[in-house]
Amino acid sequence: xxxxxxxxxxxxxxxxxxxxxxxxxxxxxxxxxxxxxxxxxxxxxxxxxxxxxxxxxxxxxxxxxxxxxxxxxxxxxxxxxxxxxxxxxxxxxxxxxxxxxxxxxxxxxxxxxxxxxxxxxxxxxxxxxxxxxxxxxxxxxxxxxxxxxxxxxxxxxxxxxxxxxxxxxxxxxxxxxxxxxxxxxxxxxxxxxxxxxxxxxxxxxxxxxxxxxxxxxxxxxxxxxxxxxxxxxxxxxxxxxxxxxxxxxxxxxxxxxxxxxxxxxxxxxxxxxxxxxxxxxxxxxxxxxxxxxxxxxxxxxxxxxxxxxxxxxxxxxxxxxxxxxxxxxxxxxxxxxxxxxxxxxxxxxxxxxxxxxxxxxxxxxxxxxxxxxxxxxxxxxxxxxxxxxxxxxxxxx
Amino acid sequence: xxxxxxxxxxxxxxxxxxxxxxxxxxxxxxxxxxxxxxxxxxxxxxxxxxxxxxxxxxxxxxxxxxxxxxxxxxxxxxxxxxxxxxxxxxxxxxxxxxxxxxxxxxxxxxxxxxxxxxxxxxxxxxxxxxxxxxxxxxxxxxxxx
Numbered sequence: 001x002x003x004x005x006x007x008x009x010x011x012x013x014x015x016x017x018x019x020x021x022x023x024x025x026x027x028x029x030x031x032x033x034x035x036x037x038x039x040x041x042x043x044x045x046x047x048x049x050x051x052x053x054x055x056x057x058x059x060x061x062x063x064x065x066x067x068x069x070x071x072x073x074x075x076x077x078x079x080x081x082x083x084x085x086x087x088x089x090x091x092x093x094x095x096x097x098x099x100x101x102x103x104x105x106x107x108x109x110x111x112x113x114x115x116x117x118x119x120x121x122x123x124x125x126x127x128x129x130x131x132x133x134x135x136x137x138x139x140x141x142x143x144x145x146x147x148x149x150x151x152x153x154x155x156x157x158x159x160x161x162x163x164x165x166x167x168x169x170x171x172x173x174x175x176x177x178x179x180x181x182x183x184x185x186x187x188x189x190x191x192x193x194x195x196x197x198x199x200x201x202x203x204x205x206x207x208x209x210x211x212x213x214x215x216x217x218x219x220x221x222x223x224x225x226x227x228x229x230x231x232x233x234x235x236x237x238x239x240x241x242x243x244x245x246x247x248x249x250x251x252x253x254x255x256x257x258x259x260x261x262x263x264x265x266x267x268x269x270x271x272x273x274x275x276x277x278x279x280x281x282x283x284x285x286x287x288x289x290x291x292x293x294x295x296x297x298x299x300x301x302x303x304x305x306x307x308x309x310x311x312x313x314x315x316x317x318x319x320x321x322x323x324x325x326x327x328x329x330x331x332x333x334x335x336x337x338x339x340x341x342x343x344x345x346x347x348x349x350x351x352x353x354x355x356x357x358x359x360x361x362x363x364x365x366x367x368x369x370x371x372x373x374x375x376x377x378x379x380x381x382x383x384x385x386x387x388x389x390x391x392x393x394x395x396x397x
Numbered sequence: 398x399x400x401x402x403x404x405x406x407x408x409x410x411x412x413x414x415x416x417x418x419x420x421x422x423x424x425x426x427x428x429x430x431x432x433x434x435x436x437x438x439x440x441x442x443x444x445x446x447x448x449x450x451x452x453x454x455x456x457x458x459x460x461x462x463x464x465x466x467x468x469x470x471x472x473x474x475x476x477x478x479x480x481x482x483x484x485x486x487x488x489x490x491x492x493x494x495x496x497x498x499x500x501x502x503x504x505x506x507x508x509x510x511x512x513x514x515x516x517x518x519x520x521x522x523x524x525x526x527x528x529x530x531x532x533x534x535x536x537x538x539x540x541x542x
Contacts, residue, residue: 119473120472120473122472122473122474123475125474127475129408129409132435134475135408136500137472137473137474137475137476138407138408138475138476138477139407139408139525139535140476140487140500140501140502141468141471141472141476141478141485141487141502142472142487142500143468143472143473146466146468146487149466149467149487150464150465150466150487150489151464152466153464153465153466153514154463154464154514157464157514198469199469200469200470201466201467201468201469202465202466202467202469202486202509203466204466247442247443247444248431248443248496248497250497250498252489252498252500257434257435257499257500258434258435258497258498258499258500259497259498259499260431260442260497261431261432261433261495261496261497262496262497263429263430263431263432263494263495263496264426264429264430264431264443264446265429265431265443265445
């Protein structure tokens with residue numbers, strides 16, 4: 001399906017990532033006000049609020065859309081709250097975009113914010129023996145880094161990746177994030193420092209694994225007609241992919257204990273992670289060769305290498321060559337994570353997919369001071385939420 | 398001498414308590430043969446199968462190591478971590494007959510330095526944690542050689 005109608009991104013705003021220890025609503029309101037100011041849109045003009053739910057590992061804690069709308073002051077705007085783990089923000093964007101394209105809403109605010117605990121993400125309390133997310137911690141101690149470690153080891157076995165390659169990703173992202181005012185970590189790391197950090201889940205070290213952070217991100221979206229009255233050169237959303245896996249999914253997925261069985265049906269030609277960006281490319285009528293930059297979900301440094309292949313920047317097994325050659329650094333053939341990525345932000349779950357789109361917006365407007373991809377016209381985000389949630393957004397200048 | 402603790406599964410119905418040759422318990426769709434672990438009882442997850450009758454079956458208790466990692470730091474609750482914490486490995490093992498990959502802890506004392514992908518692994522039972530009355534067992538993977 002190629003969609004010719006596009007939804008404009010009129011404004012983007014964020015609350016800086018950190019460990020601030022405040023209520024998530026405050027970060028959401030800060031980000032929302034920044035996005036509205038950036039858009040030149042008054043809150044009273046917003047007729048739809050899409051909130052990314054603030055939760056702990058799979059199960060609801062708070063309702064997001066209405067919480068932020070109440071804090072901004074009730075206006076009667078319609079509301080939806082979505083949850084898709086790390087992919088939450090993409091679903092919020094998708095709901096807002098679909099309503100605008102359907103003519104049901106004129107101006108939408110998309111917002112996500114999170115306040116995170118210290119240390120590993122863990123399920124909320126209680127005994128829930130029907131909940132796979134609770135059980136994976138109880139029976140296996142399978143934290144998120146355990147799954148990242150399994151993927152990283154697999155990459156080493158299949159393609160000869162080394163911990164040195166993983167460290168190169170962290171070093172590259174740490175350089176990218178130095179000038180980003182919203183990044184939490186602004187420190188340039190060297191390979192030796194990364195490789196001297198303690199192993200958390202073999203082969204991954206502390207500095208290979210993203211932290212958990214507080215933060216908030218927001219976008220103001222509008223249809224083409226409204227956008228033309230506010231700006232002469234809007235950036236627009238060309239695709240939003242929120243695909244689920246196809247059966248049988250043969251790569252172990254958080255928080256599961258096992259993969260699907262491939263006894264009755266052969267595995268699909270396009271594995272889940274590959275299908276996420278492919279869904280976006282098909283909607284936009286674009287391909288990886290059209291990209292000027294990408295923001296990918298580097299939950300671990302090793303996972304960033306997987307994404308290079310999953311979004312089609314290179315063939316399986318060639319990602320190590322891209323990072324070693326500097327192709328994905330600023331100034332390289334296809335810069336990846338010019339924001340600094342999760343390596344510099346840490347993860348604020350319901351805000352993160354929205355923050356990826358904020359970065360593309362600023363890059364495509366030429367406003368990414370200190371980390372600008374020169375002449376960027378087309379960018380792609382990709383991420384994946386546990387339980388089988390794909391997330392990819394293509395933004396065009 | 399204090400009375401011996403009862404040996405009970407940490408989760409009911411996921412594996413047999415046959416200490417010599419334990420097996421994970423899954424289900425298999427009568428219509429298409431797809432295996433499920435943990436068990437599905439009411440539906441088959443194959444999208445082109447409308448099967449709703451699933452038999453409980455033991456899964457193969459041997460397989461090949463697909464990937465592995467470990468925990469060098471104690472996982473948060475609801476994991477009951479030993480004190481002092483002993484790092485342990487976690488394995489993803491591919492079962493040939495069922496064509497699926499299943500996770501499990503690796504038996505105590507076998508670190509990642511003794512693992513390599515492709516090696517044969519077999520199922521074992523070991524205590525996950527203890528309280529005053531019981532020892533709670535969980536399945537683990539162990540290299541066959």
